[in-house]
Amino acid sequence: MDAVETRELTYFVAVAEELHFGRAARRLGMAQPPLSRAIQQLERRMGVVLLERTSRGVTLTPAGLVFLAESRKALDAVFAAVRRAQRAGQVAPRLMVAMKPDGDAGLLERIMPVYRRGPDAVEVEVVVCGIGEQARMLRDGRVDLAFLHAPHDDLSGFDTELLLTQDHVAVLPRHHRLADRSALVRADLDGEPAPRWPGLSPEEASGPEVRDCGQLMQLVALGQVVAVVPESVRRHARADVVCVPVLDVPRSSVLLAWPERTRSRAVAAFVRAGTEVAVAGPVLEAARLPGRG
Amino acid sequence: MDAVETRELTYFVAVAEELHFGRAARRLGMAQPPLSRAIQQLERRMGVVLLERTSRGVTLTPAGLVFLAESRKALDAVFAAVRRAQRAGQVAPRLMVAMKPDGDAGLLERIMPVYRRGPDAVEVEVVVCGIGEQARMLRDGRVDLAFLHAPHDDLSGFDTELLLTQDHVAVLPRHHRLADRSALVRADLDGEPAPRWPGLSPEEASGPEVRDCGQLMQLVALGQVVAVVPESVRRHARADVVCVPVLDVPRSSVLLAWPERTRSRAVAAFVRAGTEVAVAGPVLEAARLPGRG
């Protein structure tokens, strides 16, 4: 049983995601027959049936489901290998840091000067990516470091350092019926229009789509939406909105994450700067990292 | 920049490990010229110089060093994808568990009946592998679960559950000069012939090679060797050897490890059985998992 090629993994992932050979082939920029044959051959060599073909489409077998998840991981690892080597080969390697908009809770501007003072500092490039995209970028090697969020992000495969843990507040229009309460619980906000954050599963898709804090504040001020956000977002509050603590939302954490077994001095220095800022944090206290349960 | 194939990664790893195109080609079962071309092409497509060729051999550039480590990870991930899918496709999937000889500290025979009693139990196959091989087998998908050892093994990429933490004892011939001491420190054993464990870096290669506890006890009894081992090895002590605590050896832990994000009920059930046995352990106490620092 000789090796499976990444090309084959790519093919399989396409078919498994589309559940349709024709569409998958189109997505891959190839014709359908060679794709069918490639998958058949893959199954034959692996000795496992990955797909159940009916004449009306395709479904995944249990083994296929496992193979889909594992193939994605493997492809990420391959791309990561290439990207990391490419970046290591640059004459002036940069430290790439991923974060979603406002995902650093305002810490980055305090971390940067501390980091730059250190001896291992290199040029830092901040990649502001879509919500929930940070982990992916870390996994496939496009960035060295990311601001992630517990308990939202999947931290597996990463080493992490907790920067801060925070409570949540509701952002309300100044004249909202709840605006002068000193605290709320989630139930108080039942029926209020909640924003949809792109990338997040559209659980409570009652309101308009929101991409960053500025936009959010705008919409809140207009009475279009009411949002529950980490208290660090208070920094963006305008005069025409108010923030009221919400007591029964689990606290969330901001943490720095990087691939396990990383040996880069630049990454280590940045993390050190991050922790220095975190413990020195005047407003928000640091706490111990939650377990991985 | 289209995808890098696993074949290319295999080629590169071979060359990077051999630091010699000819030998690498022989190892890969191919001729040298196509290998040279393949690596050249890889470098051209990646836009990175991975190898420094002198007419007297090959050295790795910094980017090449990064790419070697990342390529190994990626290849492991690809093999893991195949193996896990193959095992998921079997009619009667087995739970594969890796351990080195005596690596379970005697826990396995107590875990098995507890596990089998549970509803999610499947057939268990124990793979007794070389020392230090367990983590590799877990990473490349040949096993679902492994007994690993802190602080010896690299736990990154795994979830773990601590089973027990133990002190160490010196195993001495019955009539050894130190045999009637109630405790020792490492310095007491300076100059004594220590066994070489295959797979471990041959740090103190003064003595003969030893593969398992039976062999060790034999050699100790013959006065060929003196060993410092975890106290669980006492189980194998014969009448003609004695075990004396060594006080200044850091305690070591036995833990169960499995790939992160595993969702297998069989794995979960085995881990649960493991922890039940661990907390019930009559002789050896459980302790909290040490940090990953």
Next chain:
DNA sequence: TGCGTCCATACCCGCAGAGTATCGACCGAG
């Protein structure tokens, strides 16, 4: 200077991967 080592280049070949055309199974409409 001549020889041995080692990687690169030149050139050739066969097969695997990709394309086109078509088949066969299934489903739903009428």
Next chain:
DNA sequence: CTCGGTCGATACTCTGCGGGTATGGACGCA
């Protein structure tokens, strides 16, 4: 029940790439 539409599989062809052999060119050493 038949016909058309939808899908995946099969048959056949061809081209490009991965791999082979022979050889060149750079370097170190005696």
